[in-house]
Amino acid sequence: MKISTAIVKKQGALLNIENAQLDDPKPNEVLVKIVSSGVCHTDAAGRDMGMTPYPLALGHEGAGIIEKIGSSVTTVRPGDHVVLSFSYCGHCENCLSGHPANCVHLNELNFGGHNFDGSHRIHDESGNDISTFFGQSSFSSYSVVDEHGVTKVSKDVDINVLGPLGCGFQTGAGTVLNYLKPEFGSSIVIFGTGAVGLSAIMAAKIIGMDNIIAVDVYDNRLKIAKELGATRVINSTIENPNEIIQKVTRFGVDYSIDTTGCKRHP
Ligand SMILES: NC(=O)c1ccc[n+]([C@@H]2O[C@H](COP(=O)([O-])OP(=O)(O)OC[C@H]3O[C@@H](n4cnc5c(N)ncnc54)[C@H](O)[C@@H]3O)[C@@H](O)[C@H]2O)c1
Ligand SMILES: [Zn+2]
Ligand SMILES: [Zn+2]
Incomplete structure (x- = not known):
């Protein structure tokens, strides 16, 4: 046809x-x-x-x-x-x-x-x-x-x-729910808040994770991340993710996902 x-x-x-x-x-x-x-x-x-x-x-x-x-x-x-x-x-x-x-x-x-x-x-x-x-x-x-x-x-x-x-949703949510299987109350940082990252955030929220930290370079995406369950958002062009993560979690996060597709972070 x-x-x-x-x-x-x-x-x-x-x-x-x-x-x-x-x-x-x-x-x-x-x-x-x-x-x-x-x-x-x-x-x-x-x-x-x-x-x-x-x-x-x-x-x-x-x-x-x-x-x-x-x-x-x-x-x-x-x-x-x-x-x-x-x-x-x-x-x-x-x-x-x-x-x-x-x-x-x-x-x-x-x-x-x-x-x-x-x-x-x-x-x-x-x-x-x-x-x-x-x-x-x-x-x-x-x-x-x-x-x-x-x-x-x-x-x-x-x-x-x-x-x-x-694709994007099952990848982000599936990474958290099927592979990481994090414990209730544990912490996670998610780099990149596109379809994959935002779905990972929603899955982290469903599980009841305590610190859900989202990192991106665009404020409009981080705004959505916050609406969907991120407890702290970091624009890495303005704040240093390393410093903020140490400050918020004291000993670092339990889990981390990189969805940026970038070899290096700024
Ligand atoms: N099953 C799979 O393996 C699978 C499925 C879907 C997507 N992907 C891959 O996952 C990645 C994410 O896909 P997507 O559709 O969510 O992409 P996307 O472009 O919508 O999201 C990526 C996010 O990363 C952010 N970003 C880029 N550089 C950054 C940096 N240096 N620091 C912080 N944030 C940064 C962007 O601003 C954007 O919000 C892509 O590489 C895609 O090819 C893999
Ligand atoms: Zn895809
Ligand atoms: Zn097969």
């Missing part, structure tokens, strides 16, 4: 919205009409860093409505509201033991630009292959994804705000 999709043609280039052809869903796949998509920092990495072959259709925080399902799909049906997430094989030891984020094929499936069988599902109007990103390429009018790449969500919730649940 004909779709419009945001394509980056070469490393570091601007995205162009273009017409393209999207293959029909295979038996294990679904066609999703994309309603909204978050923009994750990793989209900028895909545009700039060359880890996925160009031309590349970006976007990986899609939310939409199921329009068509493949013949073996059983968990969703047309009309369902869904959030799209990363791609995983579903067959390797890590997938089968409940850790799809550690799928042994994760890099290939999310950054290789092609399907598991090596084929492509997006093509330009002359039939040339276009890489997919995270198996979804959600900056598009429609996406075809694996059945297990979608999660059904309630129709009562505004679908326009749900996309980041599929």
